[in-house]
Amino acid sequence: MTVQARLSRWLRRSGTLIGFLIVIVYFTLNIPNTFLTLPNWLNISQQVSMLAVTAFTMTIVMVMGDFDLSVGSMASLSGIVAALFFRDSQPVLVGVIVALAAGLVGGLLNGLLVSYIGITPFVATLGTLTIFSGAAFLLSGGKTIFGRDIPADFSGFARGGIPIGTFNERALLFPNLTIVALIVFVIVWVVLEQTAFGRRLYAIGGNVEAARLGGVRVRFLRLIAFMLTGLGAALAGLLYASRVASANPTQGAGLMLDAIAAVFLGMTMSEEGEPHVVGTLLGVTILGVLDNGLTQMRVDSYVREVLIGAIIIGAVTSSSLSRRGH
Amino acid sequence: MGENGAGKSTLIKILAGVVTPDHVEIRLQDRPVNIHNPQDAFTLGLRFIHQELNVVSQLSVAENIFVSLPYPRRAGFLVDWPRLHADATQVLAQLGIHHIDPRQPIARLSPGDQMLVKIASAFVGADQSNASIYVMDEPTAALTGDETARLFHVISELKAKGCAVLYVTHRMEEVFQICDTVTVMRDGRVVETRPIQGTTPNDLIRLMTGRQLEQTYPARLAPIGQAVVLDVRDLSTRRIGGIRFQLRAGEILGVAGLTGAGCSELLRALIGAERCLTYDVLLDDHLLPPLSPARAWEAGFAYVPEERRAQGLMLSRTIRDNITLPHLQRLSRGGVFLNRAAERGASSAVSQSVQLRATGTEQITRQLSGGNQQKVLFARAMMQTPRVLLLDEPTRGVDVGAKFDIYSLIRNFSARGAAILLASSDLNELLGLCDRILVMRKRRQAALVEAAGLSAHDLLTLCYEAPA
Numbered sequence A: 001m002t003v004q005a006r007l008s009r010w011l012r013r014s015g016t017l018i019g020f021l022i023v024i025v026y027f028t029l030n031i032p033n034t035f036l037t038l039p040n041w042l043n044i045s046q047q048v049s050m051l052a053v054t055a056f057t058m059t060i061v062m063v064m065g066d067f068d069l070s071v072g073s074m075a076s077l078s079g080i081v082a083a084l085f086f087r088d089s090q091p092v093l094v095g096v097i098v099a100l101a102a103g104l105v106g107g108l109l110n111g112l113l114v115s116y117i118g119i120t121p122f123v124a125t126l127g128t129l130t131i132f133s134g135a136a137f138l139l140s141g142g143k144t145i146f147g148r149d150i151p152a153d154f155s156g157f158a159r160g161g162i163p164i165g166t167f168n169e170r171a172l173l174f175p176n177l178t179i180v181a182l183i184v185f186v187i188v189w190v191v192l193e194q195t196a197f198g199r200r201l202y203a204i205g206g207n208v209e210a211a212r213l214g215g216v217r218v219r220f221l222r223l224i225a226f227m228l229t230g231l232g233a234a235l236a237g238l239l240y241a242s243r244v245a246s247a248n249p250t251q252g253a254g255l256m257l258d259a260i261a262a263v264f265l266g267m268t269m270s271e272e273g274e275p276h277v278v279g280t281l282l283g284v285t286i287l288g289v290l291d292n293g294l295t296q297m298r299v300d301s302y303v304r305e306v307l308i309g310a311i312i313i314g315a316v317t318s319s320s321l322s323r324r325g326h
Numbered sequence B: 001m002g003e004n005g006a007g008k009s010t011l012i013k014i015l016a017g018v019v020t021p022d023h024v025e026i027r028l029q030d031r032p033v034n035i036h037n038p039q040d041a042f043t044l045g046l047r048f049i050h051q052e053l054n055v056v057s058q059l060s061v062a063e064n065i066f067v068s069l070p071y072p073r074r075a076g077f078l079v080d081w082p083r084l085h086a087d088a089t090q091v092l093a094q095l096g097i098h099h100i101d102p103r104q105p106i107a108r109l110s111p112g113d114q115m116l117v118k119i120a121s122a123f124v125g126a127d128q129s130n131a132s133i134y135v136m137d138e139p140t141a142a143l144t145g146d147e148t149a150r151l152f153h154v155i156s157e158l159k160a161k162g163c164a165v166l167y168v169t170h171r172m173e174e175v176f177q178i179c180d181t182v183t184v185m186r187d188g189r190v191v192e193t194r195p196i197q198g199t200t201p202n203d204l205i206r207l208m209t210g211r212q213l214e215q216t217y218p219a220r221l222a223p224i225g226q227a228v229v230l231d232v233r234d235l236s237t238r239r240i241g242g243i244r245f246q247l248r249a250g251e252i253l254g255v256a257g258l259t260g261a262g263c264s265e266l267l268r269a270l271i272g273a274e275r276c277l278t279y280d281v282l283l284d285d286h287l288l289p290p291l292s293p294a295r296a297w298e299a300g301f302a303y304v305p306e307e308r309r310a311q312g313l314m315l316s317r318t319i320r321d322n323i324t325l326p327h328l329q330r331l332s333r334g335g336v337f338l339n340r341a342a343e344r345g346a347s348s349a350v351s352q353s354v355q356l357r358a359t360g361t362e363q364i365t366r367q368l369s370g371g372n373q374q375k376v377l378f379a380r381a382m383m384q385t386p387r388v389l390l391l392d393e394p395t396r397g398v399d400v401g402a403k404f405d406i407y408s409l410i411r412n413f414s415a416r417g418a419a420i421l422l423a424s425s426d427l428n429e430l431l432g433l434c435d436r437i438l439v440m441r442k443r444r445q446a447a448l449v450e451a452a453g454l455s456a457h458d459l460l461t462l463c464y465e466a467p468a
Helices: A003-030 A038-047 A049-063 A071-087 A092-117 A121-140 A152-159 A176-194 A196-206 A208-213 A218-244 A255-267 A277-296 A301-325 B008-015 B038-043 B061-065 B081-094 B111-122 B145-160 B172-178 B201-209 B263-271 B293-299 B308-312 B319-331 B340-353 B370-382 B400-415 B427-433 B456-463
Strands: A161-167 A170-175 B026-028 B031-033 B046-049 B133-137 B164-168 B181-186 B189-195 B228-237 B243-248 B252-256 B276-283 B301-304 B388-392 B419-423 B436-441 B444-450
Touching (some): A003 A277, A003 A301, A038 A049, A038 A170, A038 A277, A049 A071, A049 A176, A049 A196, A049 A255, A049 A277, A071 A255, A092 A121, A092 A152, A092 A218, A161 A176, A170 A176, A176 A196, A176 A218, A176 A277, A196 A218, A196 B319, A255 A301, A277 A301, B008 B046, B008 B133, B061 B081, B061 B111, B081 B111, B111 B145, B145 B164, B145 B172, B181 B201, B189 B201, B201 B456, B228 B263, B243 B419, B243 B444, B252 B263, B252 B427, B263 B293, B263 B388, B263 B419, B293 B319, B308 B370, B319 B370, B340 B370, B400 B419, B400 B427, B427 B456
Parallel strands (some): B046 B133, B133 B164, B252 B419, B301 B388, B388 B419
Antiparallel strands (some): B181 B189, B228 B276
């Protein structure tokens, strides 16, 4: 391989990473006192934890070339379901388990529609997006559930963490939400990269007909994958509800687009343009850092949205252009 | 005429401007012409009726007929629907078709009717433009007897008008019914052009197959075993039926038939890719439940599909991923966690035994040549030492050297006691490798013959509906 080819290959895989480093340098220079500090990064990690959980589990379906539009409204629904059980004075654990079960059932519905009935993921999950969202409004009566209805055990979880020292004489916690997100990351990484199940999902994404003829139970695996994505969305909804100590039927709005964006950003880093959960982690980090840095620089939130959208398009464009040149 | 793969379709694609030839000289009415794209062909007066039903299924019959022409307009930009439908009715009537309403969606029509519409669309604007040559590639493949008769009537009218017709078919009797001269192709070359008068079906079959055995085939390594491995007592799907055969350990059974005769479908039914209507199959004397591909691989079937890119390989994945896919269960720890070391060891061992030329098992499959991609599929099939090996066109698009490697591989499988089904459109390949040959005709099993002593001529005769 020539030096030039090596360089272009390296650039293709690392372009997004280099861009990210430039962003970090820029923020470090412009926000010198706070940006590159441990508390700020722990804060970022906590802020993106809901998105991270959603995006990691979204990667599972995107590996097969599918996607799930309903994750945001599933996150809303799961928060509401848990809060309703809390209001009923049920133990925290019951509310959490029922909310996660709702995620599995929602994912099962998506999986049945996509793999057994054969509706395209776009239409199927667009439909369930609306259904889950409507259900969240119906169950909550359109109101936010908050205050004494939310037990302190539940909302305390998001404020807690593992003490890791002090910074400027303030106790520093490694946030529980970040820990949950990291655990989900490790699980998804093991599932996708270290199990036969994950390999088969990649095979489906590579060539669905070849996978089927090569002995992969395509329909069943797709069903399971959608259930995992639903479970992840429900977990993200619980994290959010815990963090804001309330449940709101629109709390998951925006989660879906950001999650898909994070997976796309991660895809730009793989040679063959396949989703990878490590890439997704980087995508989530990029989105979180941009949000954090721009907020600290007091950039208007609408400008922030425009910038983030442009960056996603830019990263994916440059990656697909260099692949075409290849 | 010509066998599958003789070059008929390529010739038509060159005329249609779809395929760019290395060298070409086409003369039309004694003037040299150039055809670079389909538009050129249209302007020169060439009209094509392709074998595939390439209709736009969302559109109506009338829209499909006029799809390549400007629609009649009203007020400059609105489509004049009544006129479009009237024109379409008239076009259909020219072919004696009165039972098709041009307003209905074409998807609702039977395949035969769709083909008639497609044929009709080739005659649109024939009066005003200079259409003079009609090229038809197996137009009757989907037509019933009545519809065929109607088409032949139209063809004779075209002849009377002074148009020329180039007619490609697999059906012997049609050539004698409507053609004046016949050109036989073989291996991409014209063998002979002769008048139909004084030619017999036997002559044509001799011309189509009359080559010497250019390819040498490796000899059998071990005798056929006694045990019946696969006993297909009855097998039918919506597409094929009447399948019944037994296969012994190490035996190679060829599957022969013309395009569309159902050879691939037979193999797909056995691997569980098609839903079976009747399924009475024994493997090693045990009755099999109807299979899915996943269960078929587990039961000991292995399959090399016809289209290696579309049906066989995940091109973006490594060679190792492609080889181990059906065997992951066995190669993983506890059937769950990947064991990459075991995968690498097993896949590099089978890669060597199929003589795969690659930089290693971690190479991306897309980067391999066609022959080596095919060997990846053989390596996949070889990994578990299959009981039954299903091979669909295993040497298609493979160069001569790799072909011989693949033949040797098939012999190796056979020596290890696998029962092998080999579907191929290369008759000499079938005769060179197989012990017996199952002939498919019109999607049914038509004959089951010993290969010894059979000539390509005999075999092709069997593939055609018994010629007069």
